[in-house]
Amino acid sequence: MSKKRTVIFDTDWWTDCDDCVALKLLLNSEETELIGVNINAFMEISPYSIELFLSQYGRGNIPVSVDKKATDYPDPPKNGYQQKIVETYSDGEFKSADSYETSVKFYRRLLSSLNEKADIVAVGFQNSIADLLLSEGDEFSPLNGMELCKAKVGKLWAMAGKWNEDGGREYNVANSKRSVTAAKIIAEKFPCPITYLGFEAGESVITGGTSVISDENDALAVAMKAHGSENGRCSWDPMTALLAVIGDEEKAGYDKVYGNFTFDENGKNYFIPDESSDRCFVVKKYDDAFYSRKINELISCK
Numbered sequence: 485m486s487k488k489r490t491v492i493f494d495t496d497w498w499t500d501c502d503d504c505v506a507l508k509l510l511l512n513s514e515e516t517e518l519i520g521v522n523i524n525a526f527m528e529i530s531p532y533s534i535e536l537f538l539s540q541y542g543r544g545n546i547p548v549s550v551d552k553k554a555t556d557y558p559d560p561p562k563n564g565y566q567q568k569i570v571e572t573y574s575d576g577e578f579k580s581a582d583s584y585e586t587s588v589k590f591y592r593r594l595l596s597s598l599n600e601k602a603d604i605v606a607v608g609f610q611n612s613i614a615d616l617l618l619s620e621g622d623e624f625s626p627l628n629g630m631e632l633c634k635a636k637v638g639k640l641w642a643m644a645g646k647w648n649e650d651g652g653r654e655y656n657v658a659n660s661k662r663s664v665t666a667a668k669i670i671a672e673k674f675p676c677p678i679t680y681l682g683f684e685a686g687e688s689v690i691t692g693g694t695s696v697i698s699d700e701n702d703a704l705a706v707a708m709k710a711h712g713s714e715n716g717r718c719s720w721d722p723m724t725a726l727l728a729v730i731g732d733e734e735k736a737g738y739d740k741v742y743g744n745f746t747f748d749e750n751g752k753n754y755f756i757p758d759e760s761s762d763r764c765f766v767v768k769k770y771d772d773a774f775y776s777r778k779i780n781e782l783i784s785c786k
């Protein structure tokens with residue numbers, strides 16, 4: 485068997501729970517190896533809740549970081565699935581966000597340690613990756629962020645935008661000034677190929693319902709229930725993760741539409757077709773059941 489491709493997961497771990505479905509999918513993938521998780525929206529409880537989630541699948545050793553600058557996203561969830569995960573799986577200890585690396589340091593340390601390129605699965609706001617891109621050389625690498633990404637990132641798989649609507653506004657992009665600025669920097673400057681999965685692709689594909697998970701104490705089942713999504717949730721994030729796992733848009737069941745992407749100051753997205761671009765968005769070739777079946781299969785086992 486050939487060596488597994490490596491993947492870093494970049495999540496908001498915020499108000500929605502499809503991030504949890506995506507994370508379990510990445511843990512269960514036989515094609516890829518998850519080597520790190522970054523949280524791009526700061527909440528004190530987020531990194532510890534992800535560490536506990538990972539621990540439930542025997543993967544508590546995967547490094548976790550949190551963007552300590554991203555404290556200004558509005559409406560952090562109270563008593564969300566993060567809280568429930570900590571209540572359910574903690575032995576009474578609590579690890580504050582201070583115990584974890586901050587995002588740019590995490591990315592620079594991790595990427596510079598790799599012999600091969602890693603893909604990034606970005607299913608939240610893009611501020612951590614934008615800050616990485618703008619970073620200078622440090623104790624881990626003399627390369628600046630652009631050079632480091634070019635050397636060590638294979639591809640960015642990003643859940644962002646609404647590509648059936650010119651001027652559409654999607655949550656991961658348009659949430660705040662921080663997210664808008666970041667998405668624009670990434671679209672225009674990121675020195676590696678980007679594949680976008682837009683809002684329109686994931687909205688009608690429902691996955692992660694607790695009926696597909698046999699153990700009610702499974703961390704994903706606990707999180708989905710805490711979110712009120714026992715019957716499943718839209719699949720923006722798990723579809724993006726599955727694309728990265730398969731590593732090929734067409735094999736994953738999509739057509740590719742190549743072009744140049746940008747966002748205005750209000751987070752509205754714009755796209756100009758260009759066959760020579762290394763950026764594309766994906767369009768589903770099959771009905772929703774094709775995608776939901778694959779995702780549910782991957783998350784159903786421990």
Ligand SMILES: [Ca+2]
Pocket residue numbers: 495496497500502503607608721
């Ligand atoms: Ca997300």
